[in-house]
Amino acid sequence: MSRICVAGGTGQIGREVVRQALSQGHAVAVLSRNPPKDGAHGQHDGATYFRGDATTGEGLPEALAGADVVIDCLEGQSGKALRQFAAGGAILLGAALEAGVPKAVLLSIVNCDQSTYGYYRSKADKERVYARSELETVIVRATQFHSLLARIFAAGARVGLLPAIRGARFQTIAPDEVAAALLEAALRAPPGEHHRLWTIGGPDVTDMAAMARTWKQATGSKGLIVTLPLPGPMGKFLRAGSNLAPGEPYGRMTFGAWLANRPENL
Secondary structure, eight states: OEEEEEEESSSHHHHHHHHHHHHTOOEEEHHHESSSOOTTTOOOOOOOOEEEETTTTTHHHHHHHHHHEEEEOOOOSHHHHHHTHHHHHHHHHHHHHTOOOEEEEEEEEGGGOOOOOOOHHHHHHHHHHHHOOOOEEEEEEOOOOHHHHHHEEEEEEEETEEEETOOOOOOBHHHHHHHHHHHHHHHHHSSOEEEEEEEEESSSEEHHHHHHHHHHHHHHHEEEEEEEEEOHHHHHHHHHTOOOTTOOOOOOOOOOHHHHHHHGGO
């Protein structure tokens, strides 16, 4: 069994990586700015939690000590966290190198280097940091999560409208399947390549209006599906199909099955 450090192990994907790693018998260290208190929601028995910050280096040596691999599920969606996202990756990798950790796995977004959208640019910048690292690295690019579309529809339903972006198709994937891919990448024997890129997607390519209808049926929502244009870099990215990974499905759980499988997803 391995010792795995999960950076960002209290977020959506990180929590699931921790859960799956523990279920497989691995030792797990969780790095988080705000680790949960004992018994709190999101805490997994058997994991060791460390308070730390990848943008400053605080707490990294303690969390990384003895690890065989670090899985980076950290996020930086806005403000200072977004601006320092790539730099934080460099600090994390530097600390891993000093701690003797031989391998790092990064969660990223499919074709993020093809978008000028700020959040995607930060992901591409961090990918480049990983590609230059002295450590063995694997970048796992995923398509959008089922949960993203569910949140969009739920937010719209509060005002009676379910937004569907005109011309947008999605190949969404279940978050637990993304976590499984990250763990697989972390534990897989090296193939001889020092830096690898692995793209994963969901089982189906579906237009957003169809997904809204699926969500309506699953939830019983009375919201009206409204097709809207999305201007700007993200709209261009989606209309071009750059958010898709055709020919590279990894996930097997469809959006509808995911909704039906877990009542809390509704």
